[in-house]
Amino acid sequence: MASPVAFYLLAALILIAAGAVVTLRNVLHAGLCLIVCFWGVAGMYVLLDAPFLAAIQILIYVGAISVLLIFAIMLTQRISTRERPVTAGTILRGLVVGIGFAAMGGYATFNTEYAKFTPVPHPGSLLDLATNFLTPEQYLVPFEVVAVLLLVAMVGAVIIARKDEPSAGTPLVRTAPAQPLVVTTVPTRIEPAPPIPVASTPPTIAVAEAPKAAAPAPVATEEKPEASADKPSIEVAPATPEEAPDAEGADAAPKKRTRKKKTTSEGGPQA
């Protein structure tokens, strides 16, 4: 039987700590207050004659989940960072929903005949808990499913939080400019190329000269509409689809050239 003094002290501790969790602007302080709240709930489990659950509460919540959340806080922001202030409308909506829920739960509680229940003689020992978990007629299957769930959550967390490889995809929003990884390495490799006779590969020269010839053409078409912007002339419209493949060839051709030169330069020292 729980003594009223212990109950009210623990209830006050829990509620004050919970209120601090949701109102403190510094999230790290909120996380520390959450630990206090978890301790209070563990004490409440002791009052409810569930000492094993109290131990689990301290081990998992106070020991593991709090540390996990504080790690998340420290990995994602400066410790001194304050959360941006929420608007009054948001607080008002939260208060309406919270107070509404509390009123609904309190109304349901006080209009149900809960007062007639007295503590049961056997609230469940550790042996009873194990019997519930490990008897096939009881909850053996959900017990095993929860084990699989924890494994799945662990693998999923590793996959989600893993740092991607550079080729695995680009971030959704990039605030820092992209690092030029490829461009710096290419010209240094091309330089030892000159002793190789290029005449053996005529198609590369033809492709390499094509973009130079085609390069001024799109510039001219771009300058034309700027110069005569008032009349949308017919000259510009047919000109762009004809030269569009050349512009694409200008983009694609240097890649071909550098690749072929790379192969020749690598093959040169061997020959």
Place this chain on the structure above:
Amino acid sequence: MTIGLQHYLVLGTLLFAIGLFGVLTRKNAVGVLLSLELMFNAVNLNLLGFNRYMPLSHGQIPGLGQAFAVFIIAVAAAEATLGVAIVLSIYRNFHHINLDEVDLLKW
């Protein structure tokens, strides 16, 4: 004055309402996770209160509410792990975890 079942239920209701308020008003994603843990604790408190005060029906083994509370603790641990992983992934992509600015799926 003795402490009855309704005391624990009211405490659980208040704790759940506080957690709900936090989930709705926090802008920080980790703050939302903290409030979610409050709500899990409120549910566990209710379950253990019923476990202590409600008589069992035929064929039930004592400690049923404790078994359910253990299930909820396990699920809460999995949820916190995945939630923190998602928050870290959001932080890596956005460089902040303000939930009102993470609106890629908002049309």
